[in-house]
Amino acid sequence: MAPIGPRSGEAIFASVDRVNAELFTLTYGAIVRQLLTDLEDVEEVNKQLDQMGYNMGIRLVDEFLAKSNVSRCVDFKETAEVIAKVGFKMFLGVTASVGNWDTEGSTCTMVLEDNPLVDFVELPDTCQGLYYCNVLSGVIRGALEMVSMKTEVTWLRDMLRGDDAYELQVKLRKQVPEEYPYKDD
Numbered sequence: 001m002a003p004i005g006p007r008s009g010e011a012i013f014a015s016v017d018r019v020n021a022e023l024f025t026l027t028y029g030a031i032v033r034q035l036l037t038d039l040e041d042v043e044e045v046n047k048q049l050d051q052m053g054y055n056m057g058i059r060l061v062d063e064f065l066a067k068s069n070v071s072r073c074v075d076f077k078e079t080a081e082v083i084a085k086v087g088f089k090m091f092l093g094v095t096a097s098v099g100n101w102d103t104e105g106s107t108c109t110m111v112l113e114d115n116p117l118v119d120f121v122e123l124p125d126t127c128q129g130l131y132y133c134n135v136l137s138g139v140i141r142g143a144l145e146m147v148s149m150k151t152e153v154t155w156l157r158d159m160l161r162g163d164d165a166y167e168l169q170v171k172l173r174k175q176v177p178e179e180y181p182y183k184d185d
């Protein structure tokens with residue numbers, strides 16, 4: 001039997017992080033389940049999850065900028081990399097790889113290295129058509145809108161639907177120039 005004794009700070013933090021991650025995953029699952037019960041329509045649930053994510057994304061940007069020390073990105077390409085490498089890591093504990101850029105540099109895809117949202121999830125046949133992780137597409141859309149980029153974010157691959165990865169497509173639709181808040185006079 002392992003001796004009982006004080007655990008190092010690192011070990012305690014590692015286990016607290018793990019418990020928080022599990023609680024988060026289970027809580028998200030409970031929200032999806034409740035939405036399915038209340039709305040009785042997977043398309044509506046997809047929309048609600050996306051909207052929830054959007055509302056989170058527009059708020060997460062401030063926290064992200066305050067904690068990350070990331071300076072302003074020069075273009076959409078750099079912003080996509082920052083979200084995939086720094087944003088995903090900060091809020092989800094994983095990173096994503098960005099690729100499949102179009103020639104204009106306005107469409108790319110993000111493949112998640114891992115997806116903690118689905119850790120304990122199995123979808124019944126009645127949930128066909130559900131984009132279980134749609135909160136993430138909403139978060140990215142909301143966060144990008146706060147840095148003046150209007151985007152469309154859609155799932156290209158979803159392992160809960162039998163694909164071999166989780167892959168999001170992010171299309172930049174419009175880049176709104178930021179307004180200088182003061183008049184020069």
Ligand code: MYR
Binds near residue numbers: 071074
């Ligand atoms: C800039 O100011 O140009 C950099 C802006 C980067 C915005 C990044 C926002 C990250 C939001 C978190 C995404 C989390 C996905 C789970």
